[in-house]
Amino acid sequence: MVERRIAPMDEIKALQGKKSKESMEIDKHMIRLLCDCTEDTNPKWKDTAPPSMITTAMISGGALALGIPLPFKRSVAAGADWDFFKPIKAGDTINTTHEFFEIQDKSSDKGPRALMVYKSTHTNQKGEVLAVSTNTIMSY
């Protein structure tokens, strides 16, 4: 993993709106690895990926893709939302646009704290929107 740089809040705010694009083909092996790990034996997940494929960091991890520096040393995931419109099928190429949407400075007398919000849109090779997601990282 790339070491995350620490940067001043103003420098990070200037990066709001920064976007990146990623593309990934999903095959049956990837679906099987995911379902084996979570012990998800639902027979539906053969040619169709479970929704949890979209929730993975490699698909909806905008923080990883954009490499925005952190304001403080520590960071953890704070929350996430996913809207699912169409399922991923084996053989689909998922094209994702990530955006560093905003940083909210939540520092108080209890200490430094900030929420970093990332938004992502996921489409398939036909241009159909499969899902949109929002992920929030807390740095402290």
Add this chain to the structure above:
Amino acid sequence: MAQLYFDDVKEGMSLPVMEKTPTTQTLVRWAGASGDYFELHYDKDFAQSMGFPGPIVHGRLEAAFLSQLLTDWIGEKGELRKLSVQYRGNALPGQTLKLGGKVTKKYTQGGENLVECQIWVENPEGKQITPGTAVVSLPSKK
């Protein structure tokens, strides 16, 4: 896997409880399958430098478990439409996590039969470490 129909859902009803016990091996497998190699989930020294007792379970793995709770419940013809989670606590590998949910609302919108639920991951101490909400679409018997 039984099919759940919109007609059979009542507000206030509970979802079947699911238990998961992710181990350190589960975390390694999840890292590989999901592309999440954050050291917090496998490096004890790194995790302790961040103030944790050791590596913690990926929040996204808990989200995947909640997704499975819902897709198992709604059956083949149901669809998960929305999943929202807040990470308010941490799970340690080896702990048995209890996943549950409750129906909060059912309605029809845009020709779809939709059901809203509260969902959660509960740690062995009974604390909801990952609460959230979900919306599923269900077929009707008619």
